[in-house]
Amino acid sequence: MHEYLDGEISPEHEQILQDHLAICSDCKQDLHELEKTIALVQSMSHIKASDDFTLKVMQNLPREKKRVGIKRWFSHHPFLTAAAIFLILMSGSLFSSWGDAEQFSVTKVPNIVVENNTAIVPEGETVEGDIVVRNGDIRIEGKVDGNVTVVNGDKYLASAGEVTGKVEEINEIFSWLWYQIKNGVNSFINLLAGS
Numbered sequence: 001m002h003e004y005l006d007g008e009i010s011p012e013h014e015q016i017l018q019d020h021l022a023i024c025s026d027c028k029q030d031l032h033e034l035e036k037t038i039a040l041v042q043s044m045s046h047i048k049a050s051d052d053f054t055l056k057v058m059q060n061l062p063r064e065k066k067r068v069g070i071k072r073w074f075s076h077h078p079f080l081t082a083a084a085i086f087l088i089l090m091s092g093s094l095f096s097s098w099g100d101a102e103q104f105s106v107t108k109v110p111n112i113v114v115e116n117n118t119a120i121v122p123e124g125e126t127v128e129g130d131i132v133v134r135n136g137d138i139r140i141e142g143k144v145d146g147n148v149t150v151v152n153g154d155k156y157l158a159s160a161g162e163v164t165g166k167v168e169e170i171n172e173i174f175s176w177l178w179y180q181i182k183n184g185v186n187s188f189i190n191l192l193a194g195s
Contacts, residue, residue: 001031001034005031105136106132106136107129109128111125111127112127117135117137118138119131119133121139122141124142126142126143127142127146128146131147131149133149133153134153136153137154139156140155140157140161141158141160142162144162147167148163148168149170150169151170153169153171154169
């Protein structure tokens with residue numbers, strides 16, 4: 001049949017086909033359907049799609065799921081993805097250290113006396129360096145040659161007390177976060193300077 005439809009059938013084979021079609025209605029029906037299909041395809045070869053055909057097809061496609069779009073964005077922006085994950089993990093770490101660190105601690109430097117969650121710089125004493133007190137108070141009666149930072153506590157500066165650096169109280173989580181970021185950057189800079 002295909003040789004016949006393509007016009008490549010030999011006269012002997014065409015005669016055999018005609019004889020068979022005369023007695024077989026199924027094959028005659030198949031040949032008729034094939035001829036209709038070929039006629040349809042040939043009649044459509046001159047049809048041209050409208051200029052906005054592609055746009056209309058694209059508008060009628062089902063919308064992409066958000067999850068697929070997000071995955072594609074992450075795969076196309078690996079640096080931003082890594083930076084976002086880093087920030088999320090660092091923020092989680094910092095926020096958890098804010099809530100978990102309920103135990104009193106003070107920077108280990110000489111000349112500081114600790115009594116009932118209060119670090120005391122006694123009168124007449126000088127502390128060289130920075131002092132950080134967590135979850136407690138500090139009372140400065142002497143001199144601190146550096147910065148004083150109190151996290152979740154209070155500072156008391158006696159009339160004779162003196163601090164040469166900055167005195168900072170951190171009682172809010174965002175102040176704590178900023179303090180941790182500044183310390184991290186300073187540590188990183190000091191590490192680079194030391195190399």
